[in-house]
Every structure is written in structure tokens, then in C-alpha cells.
Amino acid sequence: MITTDDGVREGNFVRFDRAFWAFGPAIHGFQFCRPFISVDGTHLYGKYKGCLLIATSFDEDNRLFPLAFALVEKENIDTWTWFISCLARQVVRGRSPMCIIFDRHSGIIRAVRDVFPRPHRHRFCIRHIIANLKKRYSVKDLNKMVWTCARAETVDQYDHEMQILEEVCPGAKEELTEDMSPEQWALAYDGNMSFGKLTTNSFESALASAIFYRMNAWFVHRREKAAQVTGDLCPSVDAHLRSVVDDARHVHVVAYGDGIFQAGEHRVNVMLRECTCRSFQIYQVPCVHAIAVCGAIHYDLHQMTSEYYYASTNARLYERVSLGCMNERLMCLHGEVLGCRKVQSYSH
Numbered sequence: 001m002i003t004t005d006d007g008v009r010e011g012n013f014v015r016f017d018r019a020f021w022a023f024g025p026a027i028h029g030f031q032f033c034r035p036f037i038s039v040d041g042t043h044l045y046g047k048y049k050g051c052l053l054i055a056t057s058f059d060e061d062n063r064l065f066p067l068a069f070a071l072v073e074k075e076n077i078d079t080w081t082w083f084i085s086c087l088a089r090q091v092v093r094g095r096s097p098m099c100i101i102f103d104r105h106s107g108i109i110r111a112v113r114d115v116f117p118r119p120h121r122h123r124f125c126i127r128h129i130i131a132n133l134k135k136r137y138s139v140k141d142l143n144k145m146v147w148t149c150a151r152a153e154t155v156d157q158y159d160h161e162m163q164i165l166e167e168v169c170p171g172a173k174e175e176l177t178e179d180m181s182p183e184q185w186a187l188a189y190d191g192n193m194s195f196g197k198l199t200t201n202s203f204e205s206a207l208a209s210a211i212f213y214r215m216n217a218w219f220v221h222r223r224e225k226a227a228q229v230t231g232d233l234c235p236s237v238d239a240h241l242r243s244v245v246d247d248a249r250h251v252h253v254v255a256y257g258d259g260i261f262q263a264g265e266h267r268v269n270v271m272l273r274e275c276t277c278r279s280f281q282i283y284q285v286p287c288v289h290a291i292a293v294c295g296a297i298h299y300d301l302h303q304m305t306s307e308y309y310y311a312s313t314n315a316r317l318y319e320r321v322s323l324g325c326m327n328e329r330l331m332c333l334h335g336e337v338l339g340c341r342k343v344q345s346y347s348h
């Protein structure tokens with residue numbers, strides 16, 4: 001699927017300044033990905049300047065899942081709005097709510113706000129927030145402290161870590177809360193929409209073009225891998241749950257009725273898939289307390305895990321592997337892009 005601006009006809013060619021493309025298998029697979037999108041831009045270096053805008057998601061094993069690309073002359077409100085609108089129309093297709101993470105580039109912020117208003121959620125990449133803070137404050141361990149605040153899973157932990165940050169680095173707290181809300185960067189306030197993600201998927205342009213050329217082979221490889229999985233859950237989540245099961249045996253469980261249990265210091269609601277530690281809601285994978293409860297009541301852990309981590313979901317995510325007849329033409333388009341400032345394509 002390719003979308004361009006109207007372009008200018010020059011003989012047998014149409015010359016256009018922007019091109020957006022998304023592969024059919026990725027559009028199909030995204031239905032089975034978590035409702036989470038990372039958007040980012042990277043400069044194409046070389047003789048001619050230009051920017052590659054990229055939208056990615058994650059598959060069930062937290063591997064990057066490329067969704068859409070666009071070539072534009074530069075990053076600004078206009079080009080970002082065009083890219084985000086194409087993404088909404090061609091890839092997201094009304095799926096809601098969606099969580100979108102990006103760097104705090106003014107062009108992206110405006111574009112995402114306009115195209116994906118509430119109930120969609122917007123998050124800022126923590127690496128970018130920290131880079132901005134470091135321009136103002138040179139405090140030892142600033143990086144580590146802000147990461148700790150962002151990773152805090154409960155409001156109490158967040159308040160505690162923010163207080164420590166403010167004591168060590170006066171003014172940083174105000175900086176972090178003045179023109180953005182904690183739901184835009186802290187897990188404690190993520191509205192159960194972040195899946196624990198705090199950063200965008202950064203790209204090097206070389207990697208981006210390599211992904212472009214290798215996507216077909218990549219889809220085939222992932223499908224083969226997905227077909228080899230024999231359990232109910234994807235391997236990384238399965239391995240994680242197994243690693244926590246031993247710890248869970250030491251957690252004391254008391255039943256209160258109506259699916260509510262005390263598990264050690266925390267309270268688990270099996271029906272709502274919630275725990276007061278909040279890890280269960282954030283990652284949508286049972287925390288140690290929920291695992292202890294499942295063990296006590298002989299409940300299947302599989303049932304307590306988000307379906308985005310099911311092996312069957314993964315198989316569907318990669319089921320359409322052929323990039324089809326557009327492949328050759330896209331390669332041609334891409335070759336032109338790397339070679340000249342204006343994008344050329346055969347008229348259609």
C-alpha cells in the first residue's frame with residue numbers, strides 16, 4: 001500500500017515529494033499486536049537530505065514489528081500530520097484506544113494530538129525527556145533517578161522517588177510535571193495502556209533501510225518460528241512465568257471471596273486481573289502475587305495473561321507473509337529515494 005502527495009507530472013513520470021507505505025502483512029498482523037505504536041523519525045544522510053518516518057509496534061515477544069514508513073523532505077508539523085493521518089487511515093483503521101509513544105518533537109506532538117485525540121493515550125519517550133533535563137542540570141545519577149521515577153509502578157512509589165529526585169536536583173520535579181502529565185511518561189499513571197514501555201524504538205537509517213529490504217525474508221522467518229512454538233504462551237512470557245513460579249510458592253494466600261485474595265502484602269482481584277502492586281495491570285502478565293493465587297486455587301496462568309502474548313495470536317500476527325507484486329516496485333521507489341531529492345515513481 002503506497003500513498004503519495006498529488007505530485008507533479010513530468011513527461012511519463014509523476015514526481016512527488018512524499019511517499020508513505022505500509023506492507024499488507026504488517027497491516028494484517030497489527031490487528032493482533034498490542035494497541036501500542038512507537039513513532040520516530042530519522043535523517044537519511046548522504047548526498048541528499050531527507051527524513052524517513054517510521055511507525056512500529058511490538059510482537060508478543062517484545063520484538064519490533066514494523067508498521068509503516070514515509071519519506072518526507074523534513075520533519076515539521078505538516079509532514080508529521082500527513083504521516084500520522086496515513087497511519088491512522090491505512091494501518092490503525094479505527095482501532096481504539098491506541099497508546100502512541102514519541103519524542104517530544106513539537107511537530108509530532110501536534111500531529112498525534114490532532115489525529116489521535118482521547119481516548120487514545122500519548123506518551124513521551126523517557127530517553128528524550130532525560131536528554132532535555134540534562135541540558136539544564138548536571139547532577140550525578142540524574143539519569144538513574146528519573147528512570148526510577150518513570151519505572152515506579154504505584155503512585156506511592158512514584159511520589160517517594162520524585163521526592164528523592166527533588167531533594168537531589170531541585171527544580172527537576174517541576175520540570176517533569178509543568179507542561180506534561182505523569183500519564184505521559186510514568187508507569188504509575190499509565191492507565192494500563194503502556195505495557196511497560198517507556199521509550200520509542202530508535203532507528204538508525206541504515207537499519208531502517210535494511211529492514212525495508214529484508215522485510216519479506218523477516219516475515220517468513222518469524223512465521224516459521226511462530227509455527228515451532230508448542231505451548232499456549234509465547235516463549236519469553238512462558239520463560240518469565242516459570243522463573244517467578246518458585247518465588248510465588250513462598251507468598252501466603254488468603255481468600256476473601258468474589259475472586260479477591262490477599263497474597264503476601266498485596267491484594268489480587270482475579271476477575272479484573274488486578275493486583276495492588278500494579279505490575280499485573282501494567283504488563284498484563286500475572287505478577288508474583290497473581291501467580292501465587294493461581295497456584296492456590298489451581299487456576300491456569302494462561303487464562304490470566306493478555307491474549308496478546310498467546311502463541312496462537314503470534315501465529316496470526318505473521319500469517320500473511322507474501323509482500324506480493326508491489327515488492328519490486330517498492331524496491332525501485334526506494335532506490336530512487338536514496339539517489340535523489342525528489343521521489344520518482346512510474347505514473348499510475
Ligand SMILES: [Zn+2]
Binds near residue numbers: 266
Ligand atoms: Zn502483584
